Amino acid sequence: MSKQELEKVAGNGLINRRHLLGLGLAGVGVAASSTLLGADAGMNLEIPSWSKQPGPGASGYGSRSKFANDMQRLSGNPNPLYPGGGASRSPLHQLQGSITPNSLHFERHHAGIPDIDPSQHKLVIHGLVRQPLVFSYEDLLRYPMISKIYFLECSGNSGTLFGPNPADGTAQSIHGLVSGAEWTGIPLSTLLDEAGVEPEAQWINAVGADAASMGRSIPLNRAMDDVMIALFQNGEPVRPEQGYPMRLFVPGCEGNISVKWLTQIKLSTEPGHFRDETSKYTDTRLDRKSLQFTYPMGTKSVITSPSGKMKLERQGVYQVSGIAWSGRGSIRRVEVSADGGRSWADAMIQSHQSEKALARFRIPWEWSGGNAILQSRATDSQGNVQPTRTSLVTEKGNISTYHFHGIQSWAVNTAGDIANVYA
């Protein structure tokens, strides 16, 4: 197909997503283009050395290619006064699809990762129940389980974008506190029913077995809905940094309430008002009132490629790709702009559009060497549309920096350099 036949559907080079099916673009990275660059005439292909001797055989536990080792989570400098605090961010700019490998799933800890022997771990359900119960890990493995694909996002993800100046960052450093996985576990309602919820119970208080014994409160009606006790992540036991041997998983909601290393669920009439739902994870408005228990994550999308600190080496057709998600439903639509939001084109949504899961989107874009501002805008199944950064910051102010879900802008300059900007 020649360039002239590509149907432009929005300003500054966006091409009809249908061309993804015929362009042979799938899988091309940011450095590739559709410009026909013939192979160097002096280059003759030979049989490579690895095709001439057998490699190592099967192994008990797999590892990635040593040539792919540069794909790493990004964490800040450790604070010696606060051992175990902090976070690490997923390399969104290097990942594809909508499932994050467990080794690269983002982390957020408040007192480090406990080294839990599952045979010694207990899960207690007590408080306003007819019969307080204690479960071992072995007990829980015997319950029927469900498997669901969900995103998980830290409430503080992208929070730097509330600030007055755009961060000089990457998709990973700005947005990397979101990941997607298949979670397998037991519906919390199963175990609450077994303990017998007393009629006056209105809340659950969930506490982890880490050194911070981190606690969060969740209304009982939410807890009885789609909340699960997750034992497996992408098919294997939940990793220690994700809560081994078990974590609460509250789909669509700020990651902090999916309490890791879950050990206690206490039913009560009122919330516990733990530190992490009063001092932290609350949203102070411009009128100085603060919103408490703001659980669902907003309708959001991020372009992961091309993205911050990448460089377009030559003019031509690129695949603009990213992820979209909503804490209130599935992703119905993702639009992409290459001219800072003046015109928009629909991207192809590649993934199955599961509720509260990451959806991969893609659209071809021809860069002709000029300035461009790439943006994406998601719409969910409830009709929620991702707001502009300006409208979000105008509405919420920047006293608190949780729940940023505004449209973010990657500026491409004439040299092909890409940077986060406010546009």
Added chain:
Amino acid sequence: MSTLRKRITLSALSFSICAGISGTVFAQSLGSPISESQLRGFDLIAPPDGSGYPEGGGTALQGKIIFESRCSACHGMGGEGTSAATRLVGGDMQSEERPIRTVGSYWPHASTLFDYVQRAMPADAPKSLSSSEVYQVIAYILNMNGIIEASLVLNRDSLLQVEMPNKDGFIDRSQAL
């Protein structure tokens, strides 16, 4: 489990298979009964109604000594903090500029201070303070914020009477869709 319940569960199971629903039906109860008295040393939750406060107590003066040796490396000798996140004292939610949010200016419940220090502080040795030491340390933090007198013996009864300046500053959004 009673025979009746077993029968109900089994019939529910067969119904769900017929209906093609995978999921949550289970045939047995595997949790072991435990009593609240067995959980006394395990349950650290101290909500605002005071139901989780233990015995013990003490004053800000006693707390100052503990604070200076166990807390000041991060929180400063006077609770001024070594970073915005570790500041405990001062601030004003109604200030013209961006408000500084601390225990004194922001936290709505005194119970949270007890609960958090008991479960998570000091960061390098959580749960190493006795209940009385927790009362004393939080008495000092509350006193530095001008919320209680230095002479007040903070205990399960007096802590229940402490009102935080920003107690009406929060809006419950837990049922928002």
